[in-house]
Amino acid sequence: MSQQLPTLEEIRRAPKVLLHDHLDGGLRPGTIVDLARETGYDGLPTTDPDALRTWFREASDSGSLERYLETFDHTVGVMQTREALVRVAAECAEDLAADGVVYAEVRYAPEQHTERGLSLEEVIEAVLEGFRIGSEGRGIKVGTLLTAMRHQARSMEIAELAVRYRDVGVAGFDIAGAEAGYPPTRHLDAFEYLQRENAHFTIHAGEAFGLPSIWQAIQWCGADRLGHGVRIIDDIAVSGDGEPKLGRLAAYVRDKRIPLEMCPTSNLQTGAAPSIAEHPIGLLRRLSFRVTVNTDNRLMSGTTVSEEFAKLVEAFGYDWDDLQWFTVNAMKSAFLPFDDRLALINGVIKPGFARLKWQA
Template identity: 75%
Template sequence: MITEAEIRQVPKVLLHDHLDGGLRPETVVELADATGYTSLPTTDPDKLATWFRGGAHTGSLVRYLETFSHTVGVMQTADALARVARECAEDLAADGIVYAEVRFAPELHVEQGLSLDEVVEAVLDGFRAGSVGTGLHMRALLTAMRHQARSLEIAELAVRWREAGVAGFDIAGAEAGNPPTRHLDAFQYMQRANGHFTIHAGEAFGLPSIWEALQWCNADRLGHGLRVVDDITVDPDGKATLGNLAGFVRDVRVPLEMCPSSNVHTGAAPSLDRHPIGLLRDLRFRVTVNTDNRLMSGVTLASEFATLVETFGYGWSDIRWLTINAMKSAFLPFDERLRLINDVIKPGFASLIP
């Protein structure tokens, strides 16, 4: 059995990770004290970590998202944002990640007077500081909240900062009642600017969310996307038949940013052994493995892969295949993706795979 410690040593790629979902518990406590935030349920770091995991593991995406009020609450100054971003980079590098796109919503961090540009600048400064000398290539995704009306503004912000380390644009938040087409002007702006964007779709809502994200909004990737399995029928003999939407997703190689543990915690998947990633990997969809929210789900990318090894019997070739899928799908120039695949990822796995 491949161990988590062994997986931590190989080069990995992370495409779906939320900055405000990955804080160190002790950092939350210290920032709360420094910024005068008094609403934490406890100031004991160990108990706080347990509280975050317990609050997130409810089987409800809405309840899961409620825990973010505390992390966002302590991320309202430039110093706090830079520290969180620096520690994020340090933690990902320690987990063996060589390329990461970490997302955050600038509009959630302006309560104490920061401008949107100041929020982005602070986070990018932190990413640079935390990744120096580690071999980790960090980029940001700027997220707009789908229940708000600032998506075009955030898309413009993403384009304004793309030469400084912003990889692209995203929308997130509760899917039900907030279809991606509400933000069509932002997606069209990104396309006119030759920008990249992903859309949270097919997590807590079904096929219509995926269809709109792809066929109306032209998303480059799908955040989660696991409900595409609703368009696949498996007969008693195990033969799978793909519907038109599922067939399109597979045939045009739409990357699926899957987050197995988080999907179980939010109720998007009933259990790890029944998570759609098993079937979708077998059918050779462009599946990638991600953490989503490391604090809330109590995971690392290494632990997510270890979970798949235990649940589906994956070996090194599966882990490498999923990793290369992610690198192919990154919002990074082609030559840089190719260099990381050929010079870093493949050599890193070469001694492990016959």
């Protein structure tokens, strides 16, 4: 008897893991309006929450990089006080838990939230407090990734803070921003420091820029994971009969089980993939790369982890076993101690999927 494919509502009940989600890309529109009023931020295109949600989505789908970046001007613009950061982080945890996420790593750049006088430490502590509040009693654990910006020169400072706060909720370090012209090797001192300190880090690579970005992130900087990494597909040649041949870099990424933090809807918006059905995730999953499924920016993409999974089910016919495979991949790749990862895989994820498969 053929098994019915998972529906969106069923997927929402599945225990999920999220590794690539930006705090400033997931605010509730109503919260943006409230915080703009409370902080005196007057740059919003509209103060109607529903219209604002639509504006964010349309600006992100416009194909204009300028309009897409403008969306973050508004979210970051209202996240400049301790109270705002606590609220945004708490609501983030609540929203993820409501979507069935049991473990998440949410990233943000502390240096972007100091315009009103907060120190980097005060920013970090406010976000940690918000996640503590929002996670309490909701069956979710949230770790943070401290992000440094590629075009700035504060990566060592942020890396040191990631190490300082790693025992109280900071799971690791990230670097983000425009790839072209700002290679990760510009921040080599920070990555070498993190390796000396036995700290975890991921690098945005292989999204807007190609294979050289991925190669540098892995071979020069030693990244544990690749943020997006979608352009690894450029190192896989598919013959006329559909037989794939991996290049040296793609083979290395697969052989070393380097996790790929894929964000399907976001990749469409940035032009990294033409459609969900043509997204490289289909081939990469078939070739058993360490693929994970993520949201990137839930507000801008109008998405959740469950909705990302549902789109992949529709495009590729994935069943419960496929969704569990993606989820276990993500949990294996999380910046958590081994025992904690194993406990979630064997105690929460596998039993949760088994129940859903049985009910189906």
